[in-house]
Amino acid sequence: MQIVDTGVLTPSFMDFSLPSEFAKSALYYCPQFGQFICNRDYRIERNSIDQYLLIYINSGSLCIRTDGMTAEAHEGEIALFDCRKPHCYWCPDKVDFYWFHFNGASSKQYTEYLTERFGLVHEKQPMLSLKDQFRTVVHSAQYGMSTQFASMNEHQISIAVHSILGGLASQTVRTTVISELLAPALAYIHGHFADDISLNDLAEMCGISKSHFIRSFKRYVGCTPHEYLLQYRLRQSKRLLLSSDLTVEQIAEDCGFNSASHFARAFRQETDISPTAFRAISF
Known part of the structure; x- marks a missing residue:
């Protein structure tokens, strides 16, 4: 779909899913997802949406401010924060990142647990292939929404989200x-x-x-x-x-x-x- 956010460049993409009732009650699910390539004009500022956000930086950097904390995520790092609280994130120069909003299962508990222990940004962990899990979420959701069987990947997506959260919780540090x-x-x-x-x-x-x-x-x-x-x-x-x-x-x-x-x-x-x-x- 066409992206109208200022500072988002081609070939960025985003899409939306419609989680099943089972996914909402039992799984992690991702209602929005995409890959953005942005310049310094990119800036998002919100008061609140009832979701959580995971970001993987492919290249460049992204600044984040929420809940009294400010951090900058760089290539190979992961940002995680609670979008139910006022938040802002922006590109200081150039950035390429995977992203998805998620909810369900233990999203609240995991986000609070990880933020309390590690802050907003999780440093690069070479032993963990978490980038692959981001690809799984973004591309499985994208593929699923391009077919009539949109719910067929919900379990795979939930496993990938759980793998990311669990991987962050068991960082090598x-x-x-x-x-x-x-x-x-x-x-x-x-x-x-x-x-x-x-x-x-x-x-x-x-x-x-x-x-x-x-x-x-x-x-x-x-x-x-x-x-x-x-x-x-x-x-x-x-x-x-x-x-x-x-x-x-x-x-x-x-x-x-x-x-x-x-x-x-x-x-x-x-x-x-x-x-x-x-x-x-x-x-």
């Missing part, structure tokens, strides 16, 4: 930082989960301040140190419940809980059943 920065703290938690563990001690093991440790842990592990310790203790308690004859009271003590009642509350909050009921399950 995460593994590197965990290995180089947070490994001492994680190793100590694994070996001393039954003991009292202080944030100050963990931060000191990693050679960073307490505040830096908490921020880094949250960003690269995906939860706070306290949440990680609790989850690890509960994981060990499940193993003991199923593989030993220890009492619930003894398991609570061996896994670092203050009391059996504290253990039972934490266990029920996590699993919706009591430790005793869990022990009775046949897996």
Whole structure:
């Protein structure tokens, strides 16, 4: 279709899809998609649309401002943001990019999770072929809309969107930082989960301040140190419940809980059943 947005050059294209009711209720779906080649006259500014936006920069750069953040995405990088909030993006010189609006499934949760941890722009990840997933979304949607079977690619498109979001969540920088920065703290938690563990001690093991440790842990592990310790203790308690004859009271003590009642509350909050009921399950 002809594109009337200022600054969008030939051979750019865009199109629209009409997701099925099943896609809207169960899948990721992409109501708008395209590939734009733009000059410095390109600028989009909106108050809100009820969608999320993923962009892959083929060449050049694109500036983005939303939710109090400003960033610039360059070749090989991916931008992700929530279009329900006021937002603006523009081309400082020249840019070629794939883009698609998406919604459905866990779009809101994934976008919030990734933005909180990594910001608006995700750096180039050579180990991840996410550009191929963008091509899948854009060209599958384009092909589907050119036939009478427009819904036949909805599952493939949803898988591709999920692959992009999952790929961003498991960026290689995460593994590197965990290995180089947070490994001492994680190793100590694994070996001393039954003991009292202080944030100050963990931060000191990693050679960073307490505040830096908490921020880094949250960003690269995906939860706070306290949440990680609790989850690890509960994981060990499940193993003991199923593989030993220890009492619930003894398991609570061996896994670092203050009391059996504290253990039972934490266990029920996590699993919706009591430790005793869990022990009775046949897996």
